Amino acid sequence: MKTIPIIVISFALLFPSVLRANNDPIPVTGKIQSVTVFQKGAQVFRTGTAAIPSGKSTLVFENLPRDLNPQSLQVSGKGAFTILAVSHRINYLQDRRKNEQIHTLESKLKSLEKEKAIQDGLKQVFEAEESMLLANKAIGGAQNGVETTRLKEVADFLRKRLTEISSEKIKLQEKTRILEEEIRNIRNQLNQMGSPGRIPVSEVQIQVSAGNPQQGKLEISYMVNQAGWTPRYDIRATDIQQPIDLVYKAAVYQNTGEDWKEIPLTLSTGNPQLGGTRPKLNPWYLDFYEPVYRDMQKKSAGVQAIPMRNMSEMEEAVATAPEASTAASYTTVSEGQMQVLFEIKIPYTIPSDGQENMVEISGFSIPAIFAYHAVPKLDRDPFLQAKLTEWKKYNLLPGEMNLFFEGTYVGKSFLDTRSTGDTLELSLGRDRQIIVERTMMRDYSKKQFLGNKVTDTRSWEIRIRNNKSAPVHLVVQDQFPVSTNKEIEVSLTESSGARVNHNTGIFTWNMHLQPDESRTLRVGYEVKYPSGKNIILE
Template identity: 35%
Template sequence: MKLLFSIALLSSLHTFSFAQYQKNATPNIERVTVFLNQAQIESSYAGNLTAGSTKIVLDNIANTIDPNSIQVGGQGDFTLLGVKYKPNFLNAKASVLKDSIDMVKSDIENLDMLLNVALNEERMIMANASIKSEKDGVLPEDLKEMIEFFRTKLTEVGARKLQITRQIEPLKDKKARLEKQLSQDPSLRMPLGQIELSVSAVKNTNAKISITYIARNAGWSPNYDIRVKDTNSPVNLTYKASVYQNTGIDWKNVKLSLSTSNPSQSGQKPEVYPQYLSFYQPNMMRAMRKSEEGVAMALESAPIADMATAANIVEMVETSMSVNFQIQVPYNILSGVGPELVEVRNYTANAAYNNIAAPKYDNASFLTADILEWEKLKLLSGEANVYFMEKFLGKTYINESSVDNKLTVSLGRDNGINTKREELEKYKSRKTFGSNVKESFGYKITIKNTKNVAVDLIVEDQVPVSQDSDIEVSFDGSEGATLDAATGKLKWTINLAPGASKEIEFGYTVKYPKDKRINNL
């Protein structure tokens, strides 16, 4: 019997020495780099490893993970044997939300039951509230005592009803919010992930492991606030980011980075294939189809860009091809609850302010700010809110692909300058010369400065531009006008003293064949 026990004990010890231990843990999210339409999540795990093989199961991994992007690093006297990702169907946030909804629903049902009890108790009290008259022997003293009794009972029941009702309302509101979150966030219906790490250690050791991966359904878009104190001050531009994420996990108290790179775009250079030309021949259709099939096969077999990995993305962020903003303040970005506004930077830029009027389209004058050398700010295309003298004026759009070295922002109407445009009959004529017709047009622009200060004003108008050699347009001239021949834009720069007025006249002539009609004249 002793021999059998010793053999069994040795067998048990032998099995134990080769057993694989398992640790379940939730990694701590430390940093998130948000790209324009993806995010790189960097998390860590620290713990003790027992000598031998250990399987570390890391829970609460984003359900939009790109498994091919997982990278693992670490510090400690151990060896990483393998990495595996799998969905954890027991850890879906939808299940947690449904459990919460069921619990709230159960609390509401219990309170409804207590409310019904109170209502029935109230009805019973009222049903026994009939009081007999003095002829039946009810004395005033008895009546007073009964009134006090019913007042006490009804007050008690009423207070209980009020308390129950006040408890029900916030529960109903909570239930509605949970149900809305469950219905609007599709990521919640997806199971969260698990990353399994197989490690081996010769002896007990401390380990610190870093895990990095790419998650989809996250990104950011820029928007701006442009503020102008007055026309003697520079422009203040606040660069903000609207950050969203629907990865199924919350980013709490994380270091946030915003990158202008787009890792989803292929970095593979396109291949240029031969473009063969030949004359169309009906009996060659079959051969042409075969040729097209060959080209299609060549396209299918052409090399496809490798999937972007975390290493490639980090390297791209560090190059001059993109800008990476390191946000110094930790942020909470919750999954599925809408964008979070993050302030990125504040810029102060020099600006040139102008009053511009285009009386052909509007009698008002408009104050504009030309933000100079704005391309040095490395802005992305996005919407901007415009404020002038602490008043919101509206929105404008910043176009990063603009080739201009200035960004013009309208600061609104300047009601102190009025303009008027009218047609002049003395210029208007239509004459026939042989096979051609000449039509002349003329206009007068009147400007009035009603301010008590002098203003510089740019006035814009236009003459038509010909797109046909048979149509000739001649500008009859105007004092101080500059003409852009390519666009037909006319521009005057004038100075108006306080209360002063000025008139501008200009005209043009169009010559064209008399048997033709001209559009847009």
């Protein structure tokens, strides 16, 4: 009798397919190996193993993302078996796995809500007892008095018990307040993390055929939509004598329903969602427009659609346009015809919560030409500008920039690589160690009336001083008005050697200032116009 269980166990091990009821799919045990993240979407590579019986059987990858793109599925295997067919389905009977942090928060939320319900119940008990005591505080009767001793005992009891109830209610209110605050914070955190409700999962079923039982290895890849990355940059300038350090980062996010745990990432500059079919123009037929009049008597019975000539051709002509050591030390860049790939060999964990995770791609030291720019008419402070001429070879994409100068955060800017020319200009903020003052010269600014003409003269003085300990290159700009009316005549009276653009009315001075050096510039113009007319000058 003792050998029967052994025989049964051995039979189950040798012939698992016989014991599997109704040819149930065999689960594939595996994990995510790597992910290629595009600017919109991601391609997930997953491997797994399964015990494949002899003959035909069905293997299944379970708990895959709901938004898996079936058209993107690719399956391969290693072993002495043949892949016959691949299919995808949605399993509505099984919920999506929640990440550990969401699961922990939801469990804590349930515990806190249960504790609050207990506190609310205790509060109701105390309130009921309090109501009962107050309702029965009358002792004796209308005809019968109460002994003083008895009255004192009752009063002492009521006072003591009501005091205890009041004290307990205050404690319960404080506990309830703390619980409500914790519950509110957890709910806000869950809302921010996009805590899902009941969401189904995908399954990929693979039909295989094998001559002998074996342990097979399978590899699948698929595209998911709720993932992507956007470029971020840190621009750091130590001083105006050194090159600029550019740190290239990626803000990676995903909300696919499965956490990417300790996997190597590849970031692609491509975007598969844009589509790869080129637009095609169809003939655009043009004819006179003939308005269509409807019979108002027929309107009550329903309006019939009257076809317009060439409508189908016009619709076809509408074209739509698609819309310490860091990770940088472990990034390999490969450039193809259509995209650039950044392969990051350090494993990363990207939870499925939709939050951005910063991944450092690479870092560069780029030569820069520094110059200060001042427009004292609009702002007293000069702004440091850096010009980068070799930026195109670094495969940069449009994205936000964080600017730092001399170790201080300057602000944010945006790198628009699609509209920038050969030179990339960066503004690194204000520098108040260079003084620029613009004042009106009252003695040379006046208005004169001569005959039917008015002559309005304006003169300005610009004083500049370099209080820095190093020489600087400074570009100063000012302006004079440009007439758009032949009755208004504008002429320059003084420009202090500036380069003048008469089309835009811009003065430009380029100068190099030594430490503690000062300069004075003067600009002036006069405007003649008919008397009786009004114009607005500074």
